[in-house]
Amino acid sequence: MSNVPPSPTNLRGAVDLSGLVNRPAGPAAPAAAPSAGAEGEQLVLPSLYFEGTDANFNDFIDLSMTVPVVIDLWADWCEPCKQLTPILDRVTADYAGRFVLVKVDVDANPQLAQAFQAQSIPAVAAIVGGRPVQLFVGALPEPQVRDVIEQLLQLAAQNGVTGSVAVDGDAGLPAGAEGAEAAEPAPEPLPPLHQEAYDAIERGDYESAMKAYRTAIAQDPRDRMAVAGLAQVSLLHRLSGRTIDELRSAAAAAPADPDAQLAVADLDLSGGHVDDAFDRLLALFPKLGPEARDAVRTRLLDYFEIVGVDDPRVVRARARLASLLY
Structure with a gap:
């Protein structure tokens, strides 16, 4: 694969x-x-x-x-x-x-x-x-x-x-799940635009999912689930069709190239290596010009939403970013 x-x-x-x-x-x-x-x-x-x-x-x-x-x-x-x-x-x-x-x-x-x-x-x-x-x-x-x-x-x-x-038994349900539908209420449905985005993600249509999340945010800028969803599906879209070897080789060959480092940071985050993604971009940040710095800062803010703003790793990374900005 x-x-x-x-x-x-x-x-x-x-x-x-x-x-x-x-x-x-x-x-x-x-x-x-x-x-x-x-x-x-x-x-x-x-x-x-x-x-x-x-x-x-x-x-x-x-x-x-x-x-x-x-x-x-x-x-x-x-x-x-x-x-x-x-x-x-x-x-x-x-x-x-x-x-x-x-x-x-x-x-x-x-x-x-x-x-x-x-x-x-x-x-x-x-x-x-x-x-x-x-x-x-x-x-x-x-x-x-x-x-x-x-x-x-x-x-x-x-x-x-x-x-x-x-x-040996019912393979169609998780253990102990027989009769669960009667015992537990059905989960609340997602808001329509969230459901639209989720269905698009299921189809692999990331552009439609991003459009649905952007519409949800335009309707309610305080919709944190939509903000996090947009950040996550944008990550999936950026990585779609890219190979691991391609991304890592490009980053190794151009350690000062912000685009290459952003791409491999995406790869790190998608694999659960949150601290690696943060460290890569925060170490790169002071070496960049204003336009590239803004791109890295925006990507880090997306990562914070994906991981969760209350996550201890995000709290540490946000503090490091603030010290670099000010």
Whole structure:
């Protein structure tokens, strides 16, 4: 696969789960997961979907010796999480046991949230052969989620994790989800322009999505969701059709070229390397002329919206930017 997001094999800073490895297993994890799996081994589990907790996560680390375990870090208050959840559910079902999906409520499981450095959600990671891999941050459209899963399965195969899961029971719903529609109210619909933008993102039509978000902002400049959505879809649009090697080679060949550095900073941010993206642009900023400085400042403000203005990394970067401006 040639387009971003980056291949998991190139991701740095994978989280350290060593503090969880020796925790006692709790309920609601897959039963009898082996500590190591033979090539092509098939396990029988009650579902492809599980709820991960601080107490039971050790069992999923064991399971990752046989089949990749994808981790969805979410929270009930997170609107982009609600956009990503049905995409992950569909993709998991379509891959029919080549990986399992573990959903982690970061509010209820602070140790896991800290282990995966989940300062911005939704965030998606994986465990392969007991080792953590960062995948992406934010609600990506379905085609890009599928690309990331393909890369993850390639990485798993390279590490001998080639097992699969056969479901004993209802494979069509997450574990414990039977009757959920009756037990829980349906989520509130998105505002019309937000829904229009989301549908366009699903189709890969980033220009239409940006137009919808700009219209929403024109109607209500205080619509923070639209501002953040516009920043995120603009990032996706800039990266569309660009290859990882192309972007990194151009940046390495021209360290003082603001366009090349902005492009690779986009790549860093899309892969979850928030501090790397900030550091790259903030280090470049003092070396630039007024026009290029303005472009970098505008891009950083977009990044702040994508990551979240209250995120500690944003607070630090905003302070550094202010010191450079004044």
